[in-house]
Amino acid sequence: MVTSDKKGNPIIEAEVRIPYELAVGPTWYRFFEGFKQEKIFGTRCPKCNRVLVPARTFCPRCFVDMEEWVEVSQEGEIVAWVLTDYEYFGIPIKPPFIGSLIHLEGTDCTFNHLIGGFDLTDLDTVRKKVKNGMRVKAVWEKEKRGHILDIKHFTPV
Amino acid sequence: MGRPVAIIGSGQTKHGSRFDVTYPDLVREAVRAVFEDTGITADDIDGVVSGTMPSMMEGVALTHFYFADAMCSVGKPILKTETCGSTGVSAALTGYYWVASGMADVILVVGSEKMHEGDSQATMTTVAEPFYQRFFISGAPGVFSMQSQMWMARYGIPEDKLRDAAAKVSVDHHRDALDNPYAHIKKAVTMDEVKNAKVITYPCRLWDICPNSDGACAVVFACEEKAKKICQKPAWIKGVGYRGDEYWFGDSDKVVWQGAIEAAREAYGAAGISNPLKELDVAEVYNPFTFQELLYYENFGFCDFGQACDYTLKGTFARGGELPCDPSGGTLCTNPIGATGLIRVAEAAMQVTGKAGDHQIEGAKLALAHAMGGVDQFNGIMILGSEL
């Protein structure tokens, strides 16, 4: 049905909701089974010897299969962080939250997750507390479902 | 590099909030403008390239089907490219490759977007898969804020200096946009206003960030023979470069950004540029965020790593400086995503052919156009010159 916007232009408002069912595949499956046991798995490339996390099927640079699975450290340093305090339609995590890149010890890439465990409502307080280079450690949910958010967040050590 | 190719003209819509027209009619506005600029008609076009954001942006899949009529592609071969923010440059490269290969003489390239018709952040986040990154990639502001963060920490840039440099970029470009008849945001801002604006994702504040814009841009690429026949002053493509990184944001360094460095290196190599700061007359750098623009200056070799703030505060990259960047106001003032990269190319072409009107850089002969796409994943560059 045609309605009008604030300037009187004719518009049609609609919502599209499309369901998808994605194949998880053997690599994600094994990675998330590891989460259920509070383990973070990476894989090592036989060619360049890098350890990447999350575990991969293949090395994106060498293009060979990564078959060696390694349990990686749950601690590391913050490489980048951002406090998000705005919403968009369907945002999966309600703000405020801190998205971050964390270098888990012994790995050769950075891991995307949340920083938390303290009050996030005031930006200035957060800026004093969270710094690049700071050590953080994974905190797990009690109930696990084989999902990236089985790790609740990483918290300053 | 293939045979010589030139841009013989361009057209843009009045960018902004365009609820007055449907998407195809908006696209036609740009195509009519380029026909007027070049004097050619649909019959002179051998093929069409279309570029837009992921189709989810406007809720109609495969938008090049939707505006086939508006782009005059009926009865012609057509190619579509989607590389998120770098779409416009990818589309320009596609048109360029097509003519350079000898398989077409005249190609129309159209970039377009109608961002007000969708929820731009919700749509952009669909670029992140739902197993892992979807939860943490909090829209574009989140990604670029993280990148700026890393850069600041790596080179020990004092927060105040970074804040001042980014604010100067914002002040300069918002003033530049006042001299661009097509720009979306036309509002001069002061250093204080920028530094104290609402925080979106720290350190990015409201005036550090581009708007959502509706708009379209059309550019015509032609072979040497046609270009010399049709056009008084063609803008010649002197060099191109394009690189993509791994999918995951955490897999490679986005500060010393190999993808951006190598795309520039390839373009410079073909254009014979060894000192970009001295040899380029103007650069239309993709700049939806002020902080990220500073980082590009370093990755493109305009200055050393860690130096961009100093050079910026000195005025090196402002309109009166040694290498004016984004005299059109850039993406910061106008961002219809599928068109944005192509607008950079059109603006660069306008500069080297003396057609940039009130924001013309005097005597410009060599210009760089750039755009970036994805979660810091793709970088594309096109160098345009007034001489073959």
Added chain:
Amino acid sequence: MAKHFQTLRHDVWLPYKFAVGPTFKRFYEGLKEKKILGNQCPKCGKILVPARTFCPTCYVDMGEWIEVSQEGEVVSWTLANYEFVGRPVDPPFIGALVRLEGTDCNFLHLIGGFDLSNKDTVRSKIKPGTRVKAVWSDEKTGHLLDIKYFEPV
């Protein structure tokens, strides 16, 4: 034995606000008044429906607006018997191309007004060339489904 693979259920849910523009606005207003509006290209003379902003062949602005006939012949049709997200109506329904009298393109809409549950009955009733006529919904909101369907005459 069927192998079961693990899957991740994921919905993409996005809001939209489409600009209608002056051409569709006028066309929809016509539907509210039980009129089907087309327009004519001043260059090639073709009459197109729904009305357009520009002629796709000549690329010029369309000229005169015309109230076109609400009757025409079926050019092609198909009986849809399955559900999909985003369907216009619940199945079974017939999607069809109808050439409204006096126009130069085919109009896409539905055929109905009779029992669609038996496909042999349908096939005997509807053929290419069958004459049909628009039947209007009681409530009109300026939507293509203000025309409920086209019914065999």
